[in-house]
Amino acid sequence: MKTLRLTFESFRFAWQALQADLLRTILSLLGVTIGIFAIIAVFTVVDSLEASIRQSMSFVGDKVIYVAKWPWAFGGDYPWWKYFNRPSPTTRDFRQLQRLLTPENHRGIALFAARGGNTLKAGSNSLESIALQGVTFDYRLVSDVPVQEGRYFTPQEVEAARNVAVVGYDIAHSLYPNGSAVGREFQTHGRRFVIIGVMEREGKKLIDTPSNDTNCLLPLGAFTKIYALSTGGMGGAQGTIGIKGSDDDPGLLNLEAEVQGAMRTIRGLKPREEDDFALNRPEMLADAITKLFSVIGVAGALIGGLATLVGGFGIANIMFVSVKERTSLIGIQKSLGAKNYFILSQFLFEAVFLCLLGGAAGLFLVWLVTLIPQDSFRIFMTLNRIILGLGLSVLIGIISGIVPAVVAAMMDPVDAIRAK
Structure with a gap:
């Protein structure tokens, strides 16, 4: 007191x-x-x-390991010549990883590839410099796909490589400014695609990074057909395999070790040979x-x-x-x-x-x-x-x-x- x-x-x-x-x-x-x-x-x-x-940078996801040709690097000299002749991840690599990885160590695995500079047309409206991205079904587990209207792909649509698409907000509202774009068509590379989903608007970003607003997701098979690809190819686009880690694996150390061992087995690397692939993690960017x-x-x-x-x-x-x-x-x-x-x-x-x-x-x-x-x-x-x-x-x-x-x-x- x-x-x-x-x-x-x-x-x-x-x-x-x-x-x-x-x-x-x-x-x-x-x-x-x-x-x-x-x-x-x-x-x-x-x-x-x-x-x-x-x-x-949220497009890289969280608790994800990316299997790619090029390792991520931030600052300093980048020895690109060491990685130039590496093979890009293919459909075969993806299927083998699905078979070899322990289901308890991951929540999903997806193969995806992208190519920019595409033109989309719908009637008198058109958009240029659009990124087309081919994905497998579990891509929504690896990366955020916030569907605001419509729906995501079904497993049957992805396996059958149907001409369906999930598009960004800007694409939908530019091609169809009046009314909903879901259920309507657009053309690209001489093929017709039906819009089944529209993603939420992200808006402007501080730095220029890939945005869902101008992204067009396609089943991977439909993406490869556009460029008349051979089996396992990516049409000049470099494929990436994303594996979503489990919450029971802090730091994803178990998953990283398993993925590295599985990829070395798939690629037939000898014990003394260096990896011919890169394992990239969003934590590298966050650090x-x-x-x-x-x-x-x-x-x-x-x-x-x-x-x-x-x-x-x-x-x-x-x-x-x-x-x-x-x-x-x-x-x-x-x-x-x-x-x-x-x-x-x-x-x-x-x-x-x-x-x-x-x-x-x-x-x-x-x-x-x-x-x-x-x-x-x-x-x-x-x-x-x-x-x-x-x-x-x-x-x-x-x-x-x-x-x-x-x-x-x-x-x-x-x-x-x-x-x-």
């Missing part, structure tokens, strides 16, 4: 002191406000950028993004930290002035029995309260920034950043106010009363 009364009295004295000189209070707030705004704004933008980039934004976050923290330090010096200066102006009052309080800890807490609470007001103002400005409409990515402020901003404000208040508060608490009451 005594602690609560002391806290209440300290805040009351702090509020009265801040109201006594409103202009000085506002000027003191500016330093902390700018500092907290700078550091939280940097972290907020970095968080928003990272989230937007990760969303832009690269995390490292990049860790560096950006450190740089932003340094910039914001300097601004906050300047605000802290301003608060300390104001607190010393406040102690000087209230020296006589401090002497009177101590002569009436006020303890040192009460005087100390009074000025310390004043500094913390002042910094909290400044920090709250800085957070409010950051929140206003998040309201600015953005086409490519959305800026958002998380609860963690709000807590960080308020926590920094309290820390700045304690550091800035502790020395003036100690000076005030240690004053001799007689000397303090005589001070002018």
Whole structure:
């Protein structure tokens, strides 16, 4: 109870002191406000950028291992000549993996290939530079296929290589701007396809990555027929096998080891021969993004930290002035029995309260920034950043106010009363 009364009295004295000189209070707030705004704004933008980039790269899926010709690489020299003569995954590789892999270690396996630069026509409407992607039935388990209208392929449609398609939002609304596109036809490469599903709209992305909005999914057999392919071929497109991992396999270590062994068996590789395939994982991309934004976050923290330090010096200066102006009052309080800890807490609470007001103002400005409409990515402020901003404000208040508060608490009451 005594602690609560002391806290209440300290805040009351702090509020009265801040109201006594409103202009000085506002000027003191500016330093902390700018500092907290700078550091939280940097972290907020970095968080928003990272989230937007990760969303832009969501097409690679989660907990998936991709068997491909080319390994993924991020930065540095890429020895492409080592991988140029590797064979691309084929239908035979896919069928053999389906037979060899343990069902308990994966949730689905799919073969897919894509080719861009295609033209789609429906009546007088046409679209150019569209990506056609041939997929097997389990592709929806490996990659997200958010069908908004209509449906996905059936196993019979995929096995029979029927001329059906699941198209992106932009394709559907460009070919058929009036009414639903489901059940209607389009032509490409002299063949007619029936639209059985339309995917949800993704909208603009921060970086240019494959988008479902301009993607056209076909059964793999229908995709290969378009280019008059031989058995197992991909018509110049490089096939990729995606295997969705199980939740019971953390890190997908068991699945990766099994896939590597199975592919070496399928390719007939000797024990000393290197793999002639690559096993790519989305975690590789996630790690690269995390490292990049860790560096950006450190740089932003340094910039914001300097601004906050300047605000802290301003608060300390104001607190010393406040102690000087209230020296006589401090002497009177101590002569009436006020303890040192009460005087100390009074000025310390004043500094913390002042910094909290400044920090709250800085957070409010950051929140206003998040309201600015953005086409490519959305800026958002998380609860963690709000807590960080308020926590920094309290820390700045304690550091800035502790020395003036100690000076005030240690004053001799007689000397303090005589001070002018």
